[in-house]
Amino acid sequence: MRELTDRLLEGLPAAAVVVDPDVTAGYRQDMAGFCASGEPAVVVFPSTVDQVRHVLRTATELRVPVVPQGARTGLSGGANAVEGCIVLSLVAMDRILELDPVNRIAVVEPGVVNAVLSRAAEEHGLAYPPDPSSWESCTIGGNIGTGAGGLCCVKYGVTSEYVLGLDVVLADGRLLHTGRRTAKGVAGYDLTRLFVGSEGTLGVVVGATLALRPAPAPQLALAAEFADVDAACAAVCAVIEAGFTPSLMELMDSVVVGAVNRLGRMGLPESTRALLMVAFDGPEQRRELAEVGQLCKRAGATEVVPADDQAESELLLKARRLALTAMDTLGTTMVDDVAVPRSRMAQMLAGVAEIGERCGLTIGVVSHAGDGNTHPIVAFDADDPEQVRRAEESFEEIMALGLRLGGTITGEHGVGLLKKEWLAQELGPVGLDLQKQMKGLFDPLGILNPGKLF
Amino acid sequence: MRELTDRLLEGLPAAAVVVDPDVTAGYRQDMAGFCASGEPAVVVFPSTVDQVRHVLRTATELRVPVVPQGARTGLSGGANAVEGCIVLSLVAMDRILELDPVNRIAVVEPGVVNAVLSRAAEEHGLAYPPDPSSWESCTIGGNIGTGAGGLCCVKYGVTSEYVLGLDVVLADGRLLHTGRRTAKGVAGYDLTRLFVGSEGTLGVVVGATLALRPAPAPQLALAAEFADVDAACAAVCAVIEAGFTPSLMELMDSVVVGAVNRLGRMGLPESTRALLMVAFDGPEQRRELAEVGQLCKRAGATEVVPADDQAESELLLKARRLALTAMDTLGTTMVDDVAVPRSRMAQMLAGVAEIGERCGLTIGVVSHAGDGNTHPIVAFDADDPEQVRRAEESFEEIMALGLRLGGTITGEHGVGLLKKEWLAQELGPVGLDLQKQMKGLFDPLGILNPGKLF
Numbered sequence: 001m002r003e004l005t006d007r008l009l010e011g012l013p014a015a016a017v018v019v020d021p022d023v024t025a026g027y028r029q030d031m032a033g034f035c036a037s038g039e040p041a042v043v044v045f046p047s048t049v050d051q052v053r054h055v056l057r058t059a060t061e062l063r064v065p066v067v068p069q070g071a072r073t074g075l076s077g078g079a080n081a082v083e084g085c086i087v088l089s090l091v092a093m094d095r096i097l098e099l100d101p102v103n104r105i106a107v108v109e110p111g112v113v114n115a116v117l118s119r120a121a122e123e124h125g126l127a128y129p130p131d132p133s134s135w136e137s138c139t140i141g142g143n144i145g146t147g148a149g150g151l152c153c154v155k156y157g158v159t160s161e162y163v164l165g166l167d168v169v170l171a172d173g174r175l176l177h178t179g180r181r182t183a184k185g186v187a188g189y190d191l192t193r194l195f196v197g198s199e200g201t202l203g204v205v206v207g208a209t210l211a212l213r214p215a216p217a218p219q220l221a222l223a224a225e226f227a228d229v230d231a232a233c234a235a236v237c238a239v240i241e242a243g244f245t246p247s248l249m250e251l252m253d254s255v256v257v258g259a260v261n262r263l264g265r266m267g268l269p270e271s272t273r274a275l276l277m278v279a280f281d282g283p284e285q286r287r288e289l290a291e292v293g294q295l296c297k298r299a300g301a302t303e304v305v306p307a308d309d310q311a312e313s314e315l316l317l318k319a320r321r322l323a324l325t326a327m328d329t330l331g332t333t334m335v336d337d338v339a340v341p342r343s344r345m346a347q348m349l350a351g352v353a354e355i356g357e358r359c360g361l362t363i364g365v366v367s368h369a370g371d372g373n374t375h376p377i378v379a380f381d382a383d384d385p386e387q388v389r390r391a392e393e394s395f396e397e398i399m400a401l402g403l404r405l406g407g408t409i410t411g412e413h414g415v416g417l418l419k420k421e422w423l424a425q426e427l428g429p430v431g432l433d434l435q436k437q438m439k440g441l442f443d444p445l446g447i448l449n450p451g452k453l454f
Numbered sequence: 455m456r457e458l459t460d461r462l463l464e465g466l467p468a469a470a471v472v473v474d475p476d477v478t479a480g481y482r483q484d485m486a487g488f489c490a491s492g493e494p495a496v497v498v499f500p501s502t503v504d505q506v507r508h509v510l511r512t513a514t515e516l517r518v519p520v521v522p523q524g525a526r527t528g529l530s531g532g533a534n535a536v537e538g539c540i541v542l543s544l545v546a547m548d549r550i551l552e553l554d555p556v557n558r559i560a561v562v563e564p565g566v567v568n569a570v571l572s573r574a575a576e577e578h579g580l581a582y583p584p585d586p587s588s589w590e591s592c593t594i595g596g597n598i599g600t601g602a603g604g605l606c607c608v609k610y611g612v613t614s615e616y617v618l619g620l621d622v623v624l625a626d627g628r629l630l631h632t633g634r635r636t637a638k639g640v641a642g643y644d645l646t647r648l649f650v651g652s653e654g655t656l657g658v659v660v661g662a663t664l665a666l667r668p669a670p671a672p673q674l675a676l677a678a679e680f681a682d683v684d685a686a687c688a689a690v691c692a693v694i695e696a697g698f699t700p701s702l703m704e705l706m707d708s709v710v711v712g713a714v715n716r717l718g719r720m721g722l723p724e725s726t727r728a729l730l731m732v733a734f735d736g737p738e739q740r741r742e743l744a745e746v747g748q749l750c751k752r753a754g755a756t757e758v759v760p761a762d763d764q765a766e767s768e769l770l771l772k773a774r775r776l777a778l779t780a781m782d783t784l785g786t787t788m789v790d791d792v793a794v795p796r797s798r799m800a801q802m803l804a805g806v807a808e809i810g811e812r813c814g815l816t817i818g819v820v821s822h823a824g825d826g827n828t829h830p831i832v833a834f835d836a837d838d839p840e841q842v843r844r845a846e847e848s849f850e851e852i853m854a855l856g857l858r859l860g861g862t863i864t865g866e867h868g869v870g871l872l873k874k875e876w877l878a879q880e881l882g883p884v885g886l887d888l889q890k891q892m893k894g895l896f897d898p899l900g901i902l903n904p905g906k907l908f
Binding site for chain 2: 340
């Protein structure tokens, strides 16, 4: 331990090496529930690539595990410390190094907060689309580690679509450059995308070249109320099948609608059992909204409320923004993240409701409906071990259901600790074998974020 | 040899195993020049996944190299046979298994021709965007192997953006499923994208789940004439910087303009030394074309011709379609494929002109200008060994120039045999080392498309 900090201090300033247990305890975990964590031996805050390389060389030499961390807003325990590890916090590496409107790229350090980059891009009329709910605090490095998504993905895709190149410090301290600064490029294997979503298990991202897009116009939304969630799912399918690509398409089931209605005093009638929000940001947004409104009515919407302007749009979307807070009023909450083909979303939601009933738990679902990406939110009493057990059980059943419906155990939150038992099932034996071999290739000593993913 | 065909025939119908040297010689190479090829021992045409697995198991058992082939329209020698190999042609696996408008996916076998899929998608109001020039004949499997691009990439991206999941037969015959059918998913490492662009060196793609998009409206184009290529490059940068995202943005330099003008009798004045084509397919295409026209004039365009309708658009784009044919009138041609940041394209084009002069060769450049993806086309006399030598030399110099300008040696054609010496330079020692280890992990015996990439 003394040896570890001494060696770290050879390459890091004293202020960047923290061993005070009162402080280090604060770096034990991200925002996932149900996940174990250990006590870090030390938390380091490097501010240069060379310092990160020194940390990794030291870790390799002394065989100490390294857990990379961003803002710890993750929901799968992927950033949880393991006992005696070096927590490698990248938050001090938070510079935007370039923002280039002609080449539409940004070059950033990993600790840059998503919202900071988004606003910097905005000043040039550009956008960095991936917008996880935690965008005001989460870091680009964390977004890359988890392959983060968000509300905009139905039109603009996820993090991996925007990562052109990476600088990565490998387990042994070597510095790897992947990818490119050009719009296109196919020279060699795509290691860039291999690192996106690898949750710090293959290397430590210390720099990223990101693609930007022209900033879209402000979106205009509608809210459609449905008497049952099946009809709302049918509307989602009808809208996509008709060729629309909304900039947002969010669905709340009856549990979430009820909680939001109470908390936000939205005045929705009791008969509203599902709420669908659809927005467009293109030049034809008014026409598109009108047509989508018609499709919703045809699918059984009891009420369709299109926004007339930006302000009304914001009001409508407020209900969606309240969803998690509203669910928090019902107990301790755990957010799941199962994506299914959108044609199967109705089955998924029916199945989750059935699991909630069977487990005697309140489970509300908010979905990025355009992507078939459901977030079942289990509310339970964390002081009641029996309820905790049933909450965990419901989580397992929800993942099993997602796989049965041809889906994935994680649409955008990652595997971390929470879902590692299930990853094997999704990948199958051949896939799992290759992924483990890949991990072994990059991290032969097993010091990089050990125990995550596998 | 006898043993090889006997073993192959245990799992393949006789008609699918071809050893007649007159026939097999036809499968020696793709469309790249300057690349060596060997005589295949046998060409097989499996029609099922099981048959492919049998071929790979046999190859592993007998330690025979396997070269996967699609339509052999590649331009880097990536599909060239090696002496004594099994050529594994996937053209008989050409079924579209699913086309699902609600989930916007297609599930296809690797031998499906790009144009066949595109037309099938069109019938559902959908599009499969990647559109390499060879789209009427090239296969989806080949597109995946090379990470193919095309004219649409400036707006719609390249092949890797559209591959959601793959079925891959590994070197030892095991069947691997990667990815997903859902819009989003981050379960484990992204092996799907690792296979895209891997040129058959890691496994044989036998099935693909592809993302489709709503079919765009027909595009409307303008042509802008410039007195020099620098001004045209400045126009490209201005258009992108102003926030436009054209559906096509192609640039021809003076050599190509001259050749096209002569062949197509376009009647362009001698003063036209560069021709830029820009198209839009969105609802505001007329306004966008007008504004882009203004930007071109401001950058120095001597003439801007916007199309009034679809038919005029097609006429304007005809010049671009003639580019390769026109260059073929000047000698044997070799097409290069170097992408640079678009802000560096003017330097790239000036450098290529200078290389052409120094080597005493005619080099014309047609570029996917919106992506900074240049295709220098070297025209030479293939019967003159000295010219051939200088053509090869110019190729090398063009790649070196691209790398110096922060670019990549291949934007969309791949490395194959043609550029393997240069891949090492682009990747650097750490990257090269990891990529080679990756190859060793998937193909420990080195039987999969040996000698390609590295």
